[in-house]
Amino acid sequence: MCSPACIRVTIRILKILGYIIFGILAITSALCFLCVSYVTLLIMLPPLERVHIHYMTKLTRYLGYDKYERWDPNAKFSAWGAPYDAACGEIRMVLLKLDCMEPANTCMEKIVMFERDEWIRMNRSVQEKIFHNVSKECFQAMNDPIIRNQSFYHGRDCFMNVSREFCALDILYYLDSYYEFFLKFAMTPTQDGCGIYEKILSLDCQDSMEDFRESVVRLKLGNQTKDDYLEVAKLCDEMQNCINNLTTSCAISLEFKRKTKEYCEKMHFLASPFWQCIQRLKTENVKPDLMKYVCLIGHELSDDSTACQRFSGSSECIEGFMMDQCGFESVEGFEDSLNYLLEMWDC
Template sequence: MWKLCTILIYIFLTFLALLCITFALSVAYISAVIFLPTYFPTQIHKFSRTWDIEASLDLNDPSVKLSPWGLPYDSECGGIRMVFLDMDCMEPARKCQELIEEYEKEYGKTKKEKEEFLNIAKYCFDASKDPLIKNHAYSQGKLCFLSFANQFCDVEIVDYLENYYEFFLEFAMSPSIDDCGVFEKFEALGCKDSMDFFQKSKESLEMGNQTQKDYEIMGFECREVQNRIQNLTNPCGIPQEFQMKMNEFCEKMNFFSSPFWKCVQRMKSENIQPDLLLYPHFIGLQFGDDTDSCTIFREDSVKNIMIEYCGSEVIDGFEKEKSYLLKMWNCI
């Protein structure tokens, strides 16, 4: 009987010793996870498993803790997924949250702050003129919009949009009264493809070897872009510098593709000779000689000569085209 009691006591003491050792190891492990990141941030991978930010993320997984803007907290801490995320990653999250709160306090105080917020209008919607269609597009396209915002906007703006999307729609749906707001900037996005295509065509044309057909194509593209911009509620969403350069370039392309310029080119290349009895003031002048060009095209009677040689189509916009020609040749 005594031997049995002794054996049971030894078993109990052994179990108790193992329990104490297990408890001590657990405390040591937890302490290491909590405190080692502060002193040995590069060695913490020994006590945690790495997190691949490119891997698929199950948002329904309760073990995945996300920051207020939808990123894993561990991505804020060097790509390491910690056991005690609150201890290691809440501080940078708090700092970001403070920036958001500060931004919200400042927003709306002046139009300048509002303009900063409105700059998020980027690459999202080709806005429709129909407000019902546009409202549907904005509402149904919320996830699409936020996806683009995540790529192109600061995290403060993205978080603001996620929480105040309906408030943002008020700006997106209503024309601005006295400034260039998000409505105008979104509407201007409808011209972006045309503007990009126009810019590429312009650069290609400026490389040289232009033909009359090139000028005609470019003149058509110019009219397309100009018409789209003119149809905007307010073209303030298109950069002023672009509008100015576009108008200058398009004026030149429209001129080079005009019947007037075709006729000038023909008369010069063929070095035509008008009836000097009808036009005696052209005696001694050569249409093919560039040094005589200013003198010839300053004459009012050159209009009749052009009609005789090129037809009545040169009459449309004649005075405007003639004035542009004389300026281009530095005749005035």
């Protein structure tokens, strides 16, 4: 049995332990209350520095920020034209789970990263031919960016219906959630450089570029007749006309435009009566009248090794011989054709 003194000591110890436990619970409750209050204030009250997030988030519309931010003439806008909302919107709700005590500037940095990732993902996807197919299905090709933007805005249902047949699920989710935001930067000309709008615009020429590529493949596999060259030259002209008629063709590389221009010129030359005459004279190994055409003495027309020497001689002599053999049509623009030929042969 414990003595009365022992009982009194035990009671005092239990009281002290009770005070300690109660104090810990009180401090814990106070910390929880402060944390919840901080999170609530962080969400519901405007921060000292406005944080960038586009106004299309559901939370901003629900809280009413969109009403005064969107139409406020004094509101700040980002480079893409999206306003800065009052409380970081839906994205902040996600970020609070990760960084409960992070200040607003950290939230801003993460939002910038979020939008950058969305930009990169859309930048890859809009280069696909799918968007060209969708735009052809729903809308006419329009060069006026304002009309184009309005057409896509009012034709949202049509755009989304066709997109479901072609687009991946993640792209469909993006378009369905951020359609108006997509229009903001994808249907508005880029002020500096070449952006998404210009890349989508260049897709108007995707079909003609693909037809041209296929014709080049067929040409390499075929007999390379005059008709083959004419077909490629025609498709090449159509492609170049399409590119030249774009409001801006910055999304198509200068190297591609330079090479296709050179290729088009070559196809027209190979289909010309001038070249066809040279090929016939070579294939048939025509024997010229050497008394009349002394420039061809010692030359076999089928011998490619002396071609540069043969055509670098007297141009009047060569022109007369070709006109006699192939007619006047073959020597129209003779000097230009001859210069192109010598350059093509690296003479």
